Amino acid sequence: MVSSIESSVGTERKVVTEIPGPKSQALHERRKLSVSAGLTNGFPIYIERGEGAILLDVDGNHILDLGSGIAVTTIGHAVPELVDAVSAQVAAFTHTCFMVTPYESYIAVCEELAAVTPGTHAKTSALFNSGSEAVENAVKIARLATGRQAIVVFDHAYHGRTNLTMALTAKNMPYKDRFGPFAPEIYRVPMSYPFIDGLSGADAAARAIKMIETQVGANNVAALLIEPIQGEGGFIVPAEGFLPALSEWTTQNGALFIADEIQSGFCRTGDWFAVDHEGVIPDIVTTAKGLAGGMPLAAVTGRAEIMNAVHEGGLGGTYGGNPVAAVAALATIKTMRNRNLVGRARELEKIMLTSLKSLQQDVAIIGEVRGRGAMIAIELVQPGTKTPNAAAAKSIVSYCNKNGVIALACGTYGNVIRLLPPLVITDEQLNDGLSVLVAAVRAAG
Numbered sequence: 001m002v003s004s005i006e007s008s009v010g011t012e013r014k015v016v017t018e019i020p021g022p023k024s025q026a027l028h029e030r031r032k033l034s035v036s037a038g039l040t041n042g043f044p045i046y047i048e049r050g051e052g053a054i055l056l057d058v059d060g061n062h063i064l065d066l067g068s069g070i071a072v073t074t075i076g077h078a079v080p081e082l083v084d085a086v087s088a089q090v091a092a093f094t095h096t097c098f099m100v101t102p103y104e105s106y107i108a109v110c111e112e113l114a115a116v117t118p119g120t121h122a123k124t125s126a127l128f129n130s131g132s133e134a135v136e137n138a139v140k141i142a143r144l145a146t147g148r149q150a151i152v153v154f155d156h157a158y159h160g161r162t163n164l165t166m167a168l169t170a171k172n173m174p175y176k177d178r179f180g181p182f183a184p185e186i187y188r189v190p191m192s193y194p195f196i197d198g199l200s201g202a203d204a205a206a207r208a209i210k211m212i213e214t215q216v217g218a219n220n221v222a223a224l225l226i227e228p229i230q231g232e233g234g235f236i237v238p239a240e241g242f243l244p245a246l247s248e249w250t251t252q253n254g255a256l257f258i259a260d261e262i263q264s265g266f267c268r269t270g271d272w273f274a275v276d277h278e279g280v281i282p283d284i285v286t287t288a289k290g291l292a293g294g295m296p297l298a299a300v301t302g303r304a305e306i307m308n309a310v311h312e313g314g315l316g317g318t319y320g321g322n323p324v325a326a327v328a329a330l331a332t333i334k335t336m337r338n339r340n341l342v343g344r345a346r347e348l349e350k351i352m353l354t355s356l357k358s359l360q361q362d363v364a365i366i367g368e369v370r371g372r373g374a375m376i377a378i379e380l381v382q383p384g385t386k387t388p389n390a391a392a393a394k395s396i397v398s399y400c401n402k403n404g405v406i407a408l409a410c411g412t413y414g415n416v417i418r419l420l421p422p423l424v425i426t427d428e429q430l431n432d433g434l435s436v437l438v439a440a441v442r443a444a445g
């Protein structure tokens with residue numbers, strides 16, 4: 001602990017020093033001596049505590065969190081149900097390794113995953129530590145279950161930073177540059193990106209399928225792997241009909257449909273999962289981020305016959321489904337149900353879309369406002385064009401940070417601002433954050 005601030009976290013954004021404040025700046029200098037420079041060095045606001053949608057920084061600034069640590073603290077910071085469950089588990093035992101001496105909470109998490117993921121078919125799950133690890137395992141399982149090797153991914157996709165998932169991820173800088181060679185048998189096809197391509201979902205799917213059939217061969221495809229709403233790639237929402245058409249193609253061709261719901265899952269889009277919006281039932285779903293309220297936990301959930309095709313001992317890892325993370329997931333899912341966070345995400349969508357669409361009328365740099373639930377973005381362009389405007393995104397994020405609001409940029413071209421507030425944010429807090437964002441956009445435009 002660098003300092004101990006007595007004031008409570010409270011419920012309001014309050015800026016008491018320049019941001020970053022002197023203590024944050026000092027920590028940032030200290031960091032440079034011992035933390036790898038390879039980690040993003042963005043805007044240093046060092047945090048001491050959190051509550052709901054507010055983070056208290058080391059300088060006593062009350063920061064409004066519209067990022068949720070990248071869609072992780074969906075139920076908010078320091079939620080009592082989660083704190084109690086985690087504290088009790090830490091006191092009981094922190095680790096045994098599920099493959100050595102198992103425990104009940106792992107099973108209970110897999111039961112919950114079977115219940116909340118799309119489809120009423122028999123499902124089993126395996127638990128891991130990170131989203132990347134879940135995606136890697138989904139690919140392993142799909143290849144084994146189908147006896148095929150090719151994995152089809154999409155433009156703008158983000159699936160992680162490990163060697164296999166770097167190959168699955170689209171964007172070179174900063175994720176892949178000079179980190180190769182990459183894993184083979186990965187094929188990339190065009191995403192449905194209505195703002196740019198203007199295609200219907202059916203036409204965009206036909207374009208992707210034609211490429212798969214001519215360049216890969218349907219009989220070689222183990223799986224299509226897709227984020228139903230793309231996250232890091234720019235909150236790209238595919239046109240209606242795109243996902244159902246691809247899902248149908250996989251069924252007809254003996255391939256699997258893997259939905260990477262790591263960012264879009266767990267109430268974020270106003271449904272339990274983003275594929276629910278169009279009634280798509282994936283063969284395999286990968287989850288992480290929102291699943292365990294900030295504890296590291298990830299899962300692969302799939303049709304029982306696919307998941308159980310793997311030989312005994314073929315899946316695992318030392319920490320996967322750690323007991324502390326498992327009880328955190330149970331508390332998180334319970335909180336999502338008890339507080340109807342699916343419904344709350346839909347209310348937040350209305351507030352954000354109303355404010356941002358009205359702003360779009362007044363400024364020329366917003367090309368599109370899009371997203372679902374509490375996963376909303378604005379794509380910034382050069383006025384009168386669809387040319388990406390990364391400089392505007394950068395200045396908007398910096399304006400927000402300096403005024404005590406965490407907002408994140410994303411997108412292949414770095415020109416998208418994404419909003420991922422905790423779903424427990426109040427209307428007042430969200431409106432306050434939006435007022436800062438609106439001022440930031442006006443200043444940039």
Ligand SMILES: *Cc1c(COP(=O)(O)O)cnc(C)c1O
Nearest residue numbers: 130131132158159160231262263
């Ligand atoms: C964040 C993310 C990942 C990678 O998760 P990590 O926990 O960072 O490894 C994979 N897929 C999607 C869609 C993500 O948003």
